[in-house]
Amino acid sequence: MMFPFIKEAVANLFSRPSTENFPAQPVTAKPGYRGRINYDPEKCINCGMCIKVCSPAAITREFEDVEGGQKITYHFDLTSCTFCGTCQDFCEEKAVTLSDDYLMFAENKEDLIVSGTRIKEKVKGKLTCADGCIYCGLCARNCPENAITVDRASKSWSVDHDKCIQCGKCISKCPKKVLSFAEPAPEGVICGSDCVFCGLCAKKCPVGAITVDRATKSWSIDREKCVQCGLCIKSCPKKTLSMGPIE
Amino acid sequence: MSYIHFPVIAVMTLFMGAFLTVVFGRKSKAVRNILALAASCTAFVLICCLIKPVLIDGEIISYWMGNWSPVEGYAIGIGYEIDQLGMFFALITVFTVLMSCIYSIRYMERDSALDFYNVLFLMLSGSVLGLVLTGDVFNMFIMIEIMTFTSVGLAAFRNNKAGSVEAGFKYLVIGSIGSSMTLFGVAILYGNCHTLNMAQLSSILAGKLTPSTLMAFALMFTGLAVKSYIVPFHTPAADAYTTAPASISMVFSGMVNKAGVYGMIRLVYIIFRAMDKSSVQLLMVIFGVVTMFVGVTMALAQHDFKRLLAFHSISQIGYVITAAGLGSALGLTAGLFHAMNHTLFKGLLFLCAGAVYYAAGTTNLDKLGGLSKKMPKTCICFLIGAFSISGLPPFNGFASKWLVYQAVYEKAVTSGNIFYAFATVAAVVVSVMTLASFIKVTQAVFFGQLPASLENVQEVPALMRLPMWIMSALCVLTGVFYDQVNKWLLAPAAGAALNVSGYIDRMMGEGYAAEAGVVNIPVFAARFSFWNPVVWLLLFIIVLAAFCLAIIGSSGDRASISSAPADAEDGKYATFFSGEKSMPSHVSGSDLFWGFKKNWKGYFKVMDGIHSGRVNDYALYVVCAAALITVFVFGFVR
């Protein structure tokens, strides 16, 4: 037949058009569609993995020191994004997700940037490695800021505290669970092993917090009373008293 | 009455001009130009003076050279007889001569040996004028001879250009064969009728066709057909029109060509009075249709501006022959009208081609382009000419073509012969193809892209533009006021061709025709339908004006028309080449209609073979066609 579509054309004339009435009836995207990025700053641990894996470099972050911590802002630039979903896959905390919202258009480019901010308090101690480390290097490899150096040969583990952003990624990656943020032990007067139990410190203490018993060779301090004036340390003849972490 | 001397003086003036140019025009450019202008102006004025007595009052002028009037009913002297038909062609001739003369003053200034040019030009003019005014067949032959040889000289005039000598040679060979045939025909007639006067021949030959007069008819028909360059005698025309200077090409197509047509009309309508025979009608219409078709298809294949125009000349003569060959008043009117219009628009187009050559130095369609910005006035003239020849209303080509269609189709329905219906179809199709090939020229020469080599082209001088403007104006005027043209020019001319008795009587004495049994064919004025172009033109203007007002009214804001400032480098006004800075056109002007040509490959291959460029072949065509015409005449004309 010369015109194979003539039957179809006439039939179409009397059937309903297959057009979706789109703006009037909103359409939901099919499952699995990767649309506008949602970022939950509360969940985010600021590990920066998303930034590292983003191929078009669409994700940026800003730091700003504020009172009580650090203000961390993440920008997801939708006009630069390929919507590959890698950030979503790599986010340990599921803070980055791609929604099914496909209506991404704007007059201003700024409207197409998804941002999230949170304030991170300065809390943790420094990253420390306890005994039991096997120097596997996983922590170093996963560190977004390359702050950790591990040398298997010399069995050394070190961290550059200036670089560390305390994201905690290394801790979660550590197979032996030996990494931790050491809590800064509370400081107080402690007595070393050279003590001769002379009792000078107790005499000097302005608040009477120190008790020395020469008979039983015991030295104790009432932490509640201590004001950490340091007079006892100055008075100690053996120079064995010092300020130090309390166990 | 003094004006009876005017025709002879007009012819003499032109010949005298030629003579004086030889004597005095050698050294001084001014003398040459003044002589040529004076001669052509005088001829023009003298012939125009005859409009009143001949065309308006309907008088026929006869003039016996040396007062050798007929003795005992036999014309022994050379007689000039100016009837309305001759007058019509004489007007065409003197007008063309004048225009060409004005044009050539500036146009030819870069050539050398201009005294020869002027001599040949004036002799050519004189011979054509003599041809259309004479009432003597042998004198006619003499004029044809002068015409042929001066044409040869002019065709080969620019012999520094390739092909011009070749063109002259072809013209010489083919033209000579044609002239010889005419001479044979004249000789046979003289042997039979013992007279050379047309009027007398007409009265003697009325109704008496013997084998020998038939032979004379066939030979003279062929001879004159060669002079009007209908297919298959067109071959020298294409070359000669191309190589001759444009002012001469214009003369060739405007009047030399017409002289042949005039001869044929004179031959079949008056001398033999054979147009009431359907076989003669068929012969002429077949020739006409073949001519118009071959001419236009060949034109579509051309790469040279002037050569293309040359083939169109051939094609348009086909229209004239077709219409004139119908033998009806309407047909003859249409034919004459188209002949006249052809002179106007084809002359105009040749002048435009000359202007392009003058300004740009070439007429090769592949090397030209975009000249409308450089030569806007020439462009307008060319467009008018192109629309006229393509038959777009309201130009004159439309009016005459419209008459041609009507005439041919009227013939078809009244005779019931379907051949004429297909002739009408062919005429319309040829008209469209004409339009196509002029679109091609428009695109290739005036619009399209301007090649870098033509950046410095200037508009041609005003003296060259003057004839172009005059002819453009006439193209429009004759198209719009065609009923006036019909009334004052065409109807008298056609009437003269169809009513011979007045012609015979004026020449041979009152009552001579009746004695010889010549009766007038009743002539109806050509029928023009109710379509009145003037009214439509007015309406056209109303609509146009209203529309312009509406457009202007609606856009008083920034959305109005913005065109480029003269020295703008702004990309906004640049041509869009899909984002490229510039891009050459991949379809050059001459190959524009490949969609059409692809389907006609076979035909064009055959035509290529036929137009071999060998003069031997061309001479063979002429002889073969002459033989065929003879066979046809002996077989069917009775």
Place this chain on the structure above:
Amino acid sequence: MEYLKILFNILVFPGCLFVGAMGLLLSGIDRKVLARMQKRVGPPIIQPLYDFLKLLGKETIVPKAANRKVFLGAPVVGFAALVVTAALIPVLGYRAFEGSADLIVLLYLLTIPAVALIIGGSSSGNPYAGIGISREMVTMMSYELPLICIFLAVAKKVGGSTLCFSLSQIAAYQQANGSLIGCVSLLPAAAAMLLVIPAEVGTQPFDVAEAETEILEGPLIEYSGAPLAVFKLNTSMKMYIMTALFSALFLGGLATGVTALDVLIQVLLCIALTLICMTTIHAVTARLKIEHLFKFYWTVVAGLAALSLVLVWLGF
């Protein structure tokens, strides 16, 4: 009074306003139905009006390479020619200009818009336009042969052994003897005419000249704003003129004598013809190549028309 009537005829009915409105309506319907045939919703019927008005509001750029006068004048000349053509064609019973229409005049008036398009496109100096005008011209050569055969066949049928090119006479003949489409010998001519209409108007598959996907709308490439609007309007008006010409040539017998009713019938006829010969063909075919188009018209369509001419000549 007489001049007022002529002015009315030219500007309102059946001239300018009527033919413009009809053209926009027909092309709106064409687009809508075409969309429905392709299972789409399609634009609103008045979409061509929106397009027209919008283009009026756009800036008109005259390219540097163009000849300003020719470039801007071409669309208006085409428009005026179409208005005159429309005024010449009888609207079934109603004839604005009594006895003035002539088939040959129509034939040539119908070429003017195409020539205007060609000259306008050509003057823009664009190489794409160059290709476009070449195609437009070949298209014109293609359909002109069948068209004149059709005209001659109709003229012979109506006129008998007298010359008859007058549309008025054709209309009168049909009112007396019934529509010409009922005549067997003219059936091929009517079929040929139906195929000529889309080429004359330039709708797919015969829109090679303005193929927007390959040669960027050909002659129209450099046009913008109001001149473009006029060219688009011209195309729409051609839709009406060609369908009206068809009904004048072949369906004249449907006239009732009541002008209002006749106009209504004419409008309906035009819509029906548009749907048959433009929309349906558009929906089921793809664009032809130019050489195929020429071949198609000079063999199939011209064959049909010539057959009709011969049949009429033989007296069927």
Place this chain on the structure above:
Amino acid sequence: MIKKAIANSMQKSPWLYHVNTGSCNGCDIELVACLTPRYDVERFGFKLAGSPRHADIVVVSGPITSQSKERLLRTLEQVPEPYCIVTLGSCPQSGNVFKGSYSVEAPIDKFCHVDVAIAGCTVKPEAVIAGLYKATEILKKKREAMNK
């Protein structure tokens, strides 16, 4: 009144001109998908135009390669007023994954003002429709501004 009608029509009949500046063809396909029966933008009068001279909305896709930059700019220059520029997908706005390449000139903001940016890689047809519709509103506003 005519001017009001023209401004209204401006919204109802936007013609698109599509410029591909080195796009991977993903966005182009989605734009064409909008013309299919399923989405059918012709409902709103959208039409693909062949020439920038006819365009009301210029749709740019692709990261603007160095080769295509000049061509894009030349094309944009030739669009008659009023018109809108709409970018399709991430590439023209940022260069997307090609960002930083020696042969990529994105973002487009460096050369011209973008009226509507449609994000996505590739854009979803619905987003294109919504974005283009937004552009038509801008068109109308631009036309109204011209009236004053």
